[in-house]
Amino acid sequence: MFDMGFVNLLQNLTLIAGGGGAATAAIGLMATLMFCFFSYCILYQSRRNERLPPGPYPWPIIGNLHQLRLPIHRTLRHLANKYGPILFLRFGSVPTLVVSSSEMAKQFLKTHDLIFASRPPTSVGKYFFYNFKDIAFAPYGDHWRKMRKICVLELLTAQRIESFKHVRQEEVSAMIRSIWEESESGRFAVNVTEAIYASLANILWRILARKKFSDNDLGTDGKGFTDLVREVSTAVGSLNIGDFVPYLDWLDLQGIKRSLKQANTRFDAFAENMIDEHVNARATTNGQAEAEAEAHVKDFIDVLLEMAGTDKMEAKVKRETIKAVTYELFSAGMDTSANALEWAMSELLRHPHAMKKLQEEIESAVGQHGIVKESDLATMKYLQCVVKETLRLYPSLPLALPHESVEAVTVGGYYIPKKTMVIMNLWAIGRDPDVWGADASEFNPERFLRVEEHGMDLSGGQSDFRMLPFGAGRRRCPGSAMAILTVEYALAQLLHTFDWRVEGDPSELDMKEACATTMPRQAPLFAYPSLRRPRRL
Numbered sequence: 001m002f003d004m005g006f007v008n009l010l011q012n013l014t015l016i017a018g019g020g021g022a023a024t025a026a027i028g029l030m031a032t033l034m035f036c037f038f039s040y041c042i043l044y045q046s047r048r049n050e051r052l053p054p055g056p057y058p059w060p061i062i063g064n065l066h067q068l069r070l071p072i073h074r075t076l077r078h079l080a081n082k083y084g085p086i087l088f089l090r091f092g093s094v095p096t097l098v099v100s101s102s103e104m105a106k107q108f109l110k111t112h113d114l115i116f117a118s119r120p121p122t123s124v125g126k127y128f129f130y131n132f133k134d135i136a137f138a139p140y141g142d143h144w145r146k147m148r149k150i151c152v153l154e155l156l157t158a159q160r161i162e163s164f165k166h167v168r169q170e171e172v173s174a175m176i177r178s179i180w181e182e183s184e185s186g187r188f189a190v191n192v193t194e195a196i197y198a199s200l201a202n203i204l205w206r207i208l209a210r211k212k213f214s215d216n217d218l219g220t221d222g223k224g225f226t227d228l229v230r231e232v233s234t235a236v237g238s239l240n241i242g243d244f245v246p247y248l249d250w251l252d253l254q255g256i257k258r259s260l261k262q263a264n265t266r267f268d269a270f271a272e273n274m275i276d277e278h279v280n281a282r283a284t285t286n287g288q289a290e291a292e293a294e295a296h297v298k299d300f301i302d303v304l305l306e307m308a309g310t311d312k313m314e315a316k317v318k319r320e321t322i323k324a325v326t327y328e329l330f331s332a333g334m335d336t337s338a339n340a341l342e343w344a345m346s347e348l349l350r351h352p353h354a355m356k357k358l359q360e361e362i363e364s365a366v367g368q369h370g371i372v373k374e375s376d377l378a379t380m381k382y383l384q385c386v387v388k389e390t391l392r393l394y395p396s397l398p399l400a401l402p403h404e405s406v407e408a409v410t411v412g413g414y415y416i417p418k419k420t421m422v423i424m425n426l427w428a429i430g431r432d433p434d435v436w437g438a439d440a441s442e443f444n445p446e447r448f449l450r451v452e453e454h455g456m457d458l459s460g461g462q463s464d465f466r467m468l469p470f471g472a473g474r475r476r477c478p479g480s481a482m483a484i485l486t487v488e489y490a491l492a493q494l495l496h497t498f499d500w501r502v503e504g505d506p507s508e509l510d511m512k513e514a515c516a517t518t519m520p521r522q523a524p525l526f527a528y529p530s531l532r533r534p535r536r537l
C-alpha cells in the first residue's frame with residue numbers, strides 16, 4: 001500500500017544500506033541518488049519554458065510522490081481543487097497528468113483518444129501478466145488490438161452473455177439460500193460482502209471454465225481467489241516506486257515485485273491444470289456433431305483455445321496469453337461488480353425509503369411470490385437509477401487504469417509530453433458539484449429519474465462524459481453490459497427476497513473505502529436479513 005511518504009522512503013533506504021552490504025551499498029546508493037538528482041536538474045531545466053499544466057513543484061528524484069496520501073483519489077481531487085482539472089505532477093521521473101472534470105476527460109478520451117490509448121509499463125503487467133500478455137495493462141499495439149477484438153467480438157457479446165443466464169440464476173439463488181442459512185433464519189447478521197464475492201466468483205468461473213473452484217484449488221496455504229485478487233489489486237494500487245524511479249527498481253523497496261511474482265506462481269499452477277483439463281476434454285470429443293452440439297455452452301477458455309489454434313503465435317505465448325486473459329476477466333468481472341453490489345447495499349441500508357421504493361417496484365414487476373427474471377429488469381426504472389447512482393459515487397476503478405501518451409500533444413493550451421502517464425479521476429468526475437449540483441456527494445437515485453439523466457449511456461460510448469464508471473474511448477471497459485446486468489439482477493433478488501437492517505443507527509454505517517486499484521468497502525458489510533414473505537428458498 002502506498003502510504004509511504006518521503007520519510008518512509010528514506011527510512012527504507014537507510015535500512016537497506018545498513019544491512020549486510022553496509023558501506024558498499026550505502027556508497028552505491030548515494031552515487032545513484034546523486035546521478036538521479038543531476039539528471040533531474042537537466043531534465044527540469046530543459047522543460048521549464050514549455051507550458052505544462054499547473055501543479056505543485058516537484059522534488060528532485062521523487063517528484064510529487066511524497067504528496068500522495070491514501071486514498072489517492074481523494075488526495076488527487078484535493079490537489080485538483082487547488083490547481084485545476086488538468087493537473088501536472090511528477091511520479092518520480094514519470095510526467096503524470098491527472099484529469100478531474102468531464103469536460104477535460106472528453107478532450108483526452110474523445111478528441112485525442114488515439115494519442116492516449118496506450119498504457120505505461122507497470123510492474124503488474126510485467127510480473128503478474130506474463131510480460132503484458134493481458135488486455136488491460138498491455139500497451140497499444142498488435143497484441144492489445146487482437147485480444148481486445150476477441151474479447152469484444154467473441155467473449156462478451158450480447159449472445160454469449162445471454163447464454164450464461166442460467167449460471168447467474170443458479171448462483172444468485174444459491175447466494176440467497178446461503179445468506180438465509182448463515183443468518184440462522186435471520187437471527188444473526190451475515191457478512192454480505194463475503195456472500196457477494198463468493199457468488200460472483202462462482203458466476204465468473206462457470207462462465208470462464210464451466211465449473212466452480214474452491215479456494216483449495218488454488219493451493220493449500222489457506223489463501224483463496226478473493227485473497228489473490230485483493231493482493232494483486234493492492235499491489236497495483238500501491239504504486240511501485242521502481243516504476244517511477246527506475247534507478248531504485250532493483251531494490252524493490254515495497255516488496256511489490258516479490259509479491260506479484262509469488263501471486264503469479266500461485267495462479268500459474270492452477271491455470272495450467274485448468275487449461276490442461278480443457279485441452280484433454282477437447283481431444284476426447286469425438287466428431288464434429290458432438291462439438292457442434294456443445295457449441296452453445298462453450299466457456300471462455302474453449303473460445304480462447306480455439307482462437308489460439310487458428311493463430312500463428314508460438315505455443316508458449318499462446319498459453320501465457322490464455323492464462324493472463326483468464327485471470328484478468330475473472331478479477332475484472334468479479335471484483336468490480338462485487339464492489340458495486342456492496343456499495344449499493346450499503347447505501348440502501350442507509351436510505352430505508354430508497355430500499356422500500358425499490359422493493360415496491362420489484363414486487364409490482366414480478367408479483368409478491370414471483371422470482372425476478374433477467375427479462376424483468378428492463379421495466380425496473382428505479383433499480384436502474386440505484387445502480388447508476390451507486391456507480392457515480394463509487395466507480396469500482398476510481399482512477400480507471402493509467403493511460404499513456406504515445407506522442408507529444410497540446411491539450412487545452414497545455415503541452416503534454418510524449419510518454420506522460422494520464423490518470424482519469426473517475427471518482428472526482430462523478431462527484432463534481434459543477435455538474436451534479438450541491439448534493440453531488442449524496443446518494444440520491446431520484447436524480448436519474450429525470451429523462452435526461454435516465455437515458456445516460458454508461459458504457460463509455462462517447463456521448464456523455466458526466467460520469468465515466470466504465471471509462472470511455474478505445475480503452476473503455478468491454479464488460480459494462482455484463483456488469484450492469486449482473487449487478488442489477490443480484491441486487492433485485494437480494495431485495496425481493498429479504499428486508500435488511502443493520503445493528504444500530506443506519507446513518508452511522510461505516511462507509512470508508514479501502515485502497516487498492518478497485519474501491520471495495522474497508523470493513524465488510526454485515527446486515528440482518530428477514531424473509532419478506534414466507535417462501536421456499
Ligand code: HEM
Nearest residue numbers: 135136332333336337396397400401470471475477479483
Ligand atoms: C461494475 C463493474 C465494472 C466496472 C465499474 C468496470 C470499469 C472499468 C474501467 C474504468 C476500466 C478502465 C478504462 C480505462 O482505462 O479508461 C475497465 C477496463 C477493463 N474492464 Fe471493466 N469494469 C467492470 C466490469 C468488467 C467486467 C464484467 C469485465 C469482463 C468480464 C471487465 C473487463 C475489463 C477489461 C478487459 C478492461 C481493459 C480494457 C482495455 O484496456 O482495453 N470489466 N473497466
